[in-house]
Amino acid sequence: MADDFDALMSGMGVKRLDKKTAIPPSKKAKTKVVRRKRTDVSTLPKATPQDAAVTVERIEALERGLELARTQREESETKVKQLKKKIKRLKLEVDAANQAASEPHEPLVHVLSRWGYSTPEDRLVIASHDGWLERFLGTVVPSDLASLEADLRGQFLRVCSDCKAPAGKTALPSARAECMVCGGFDLSRETRKFLDAVLINGRLRVVIVGRDTENQREVRDHVVDSRLVLTQIPGSSRREVSQARTDVEHSDAVIIWDPSSVAPELLEVYRTAPIVGEIPAGPLGALLAGAAAIVGQQ
Numbered sequence: 001m002a003d004d005f006d007a008l009m010s011g012m013g014v015k016r017l018d019k020k021t022a023i024p025p026s027k028k029a030k031t032k033v034v035r036r037k038r039t040d041v042s043t044l045p046k047a048t049p050q051d052a053a054v055t056v057e058r059i060e061a062l063e064r065g066l067e068l069a070r071t072q073r074e075e076s077e078t079k080v081k082q083l084k085k086k087i088k089r090l091k092l093e094v095d096a097a098n099q100a101a102s103e104p105h106e107p108l109v110h111v112l113s114r115w116g117y118s119t120p121e122d123r124l125v126i127a128s129h130d131g132w133l134e135r136f137l138g139t140v141v142p143s144d145l146a147s148l149e150a151d152l153r154g155q156f157l158r159v160c161s162d163c164k165a166p167a168g169k170t171a172l173p174s175a176r177a178e179c180m181v182c183g184g185f186d187l188s189r190e191t192r193k194f195l196d197a198v199l200i201n202g203r204l205r206v207v208i209v210g211r212d213t214e215n216q217r218e219v220r221d222h223v224v225d226s227r228l229v230l231t232q233i234p235g236s237s238r239r240e241v242s243q244a245r246t247d248v249e250h251s252d253a254v255i256i257w258d259p260s261s262v263a264p265e266l267l268e269v270y271r272t273a274p275i276v277g278e279i280p281a282g283p284l285g286a287l288l289a290g291a292a293a294i295v296g297q298q
């Protein structure tokens with residue numbers, strides 16, 4: 001049937017549509033192949049010794065560059081290590097600060113009592129003094145405490161009603177025995193005893209070495225006699241060993257006031273004086289009493 005149908009159609013001039021006879025669409029687009037022109041090796045200029053030298057130079061330069069990069073990397077790594085350490089330390093500090101901040105705060109009045117400023121009178125004197133009330137109000141407990149205590153000790157001094165606070169200091173009420181000036185001694189009596197010891201023994205050239213300028217000034221304020229040649233050397237002053245030797249040679253007695261305040265190499269020299277004695281840090285009254293005993297020693 002199909003063949004008859006085909007023959008019929010063919011007779012009518014109708015062509016059969018057949019997959020086999022259909023023209024397949026062109027699947028492949030024509031690929032253009034661009035061929036590069038081949039370079040003829042034989043036309044390249046030949047390498048000369050100069051070229052070789054240039055190459056060596058370039059290699060060396062590259063090596064130097066590499067070396068530099070390596071050094072820089074090492075430096076960077078060291079820096080990173082240091083920064084890491086720093087960060088670690090800072091973290092610890094922050095932790096400590098947070099820990100401190102989370103602790104219950106001790107009232108400032110308790111802190112002051114702990115430091116010996118225990119009476120309302122003490123605190124009234126301190127708070128009335130220039131700027132101290134403001135400072136108390138602004139104090140952040142506990143981070144400010146260390147410097148606060150040091151400054152309090154530097155400014156305020158226990159002084160009895162018979163004594164006057166040294167220049168630049170503010171007196172806090174005190175019993176005579178705790179007085180930082182007389183220490184319970186009668187200052188005029190002790191001064192007279194010291195001067196008597198100087199004159200009676202003919203030891204007119206006296207060296208007092210040690211402590212601060214302020215402490216030495218207190219001595220100067222009380223001990224006044226034109227016959228006495230008093231050399232005062234604060235422990236904080238710079239002095240050569242040779243100068244210390246001269247001090248010793250030109251003195252009749254050496255009083256070392258608070259040995260720990262004198263430089264060890266100088267202390268060694270002062271201790272060689274024929275008439276010498278040591279007095280611990282303390283009130284002026286105690287120094288004068290001790291000095292009289294030293295100057296009067298046989």
Ligand SMILES: [Zn+2]
Pocket residue numbers: 159160161162163176179180181182183184
């Ligand atoms: Zn006193």
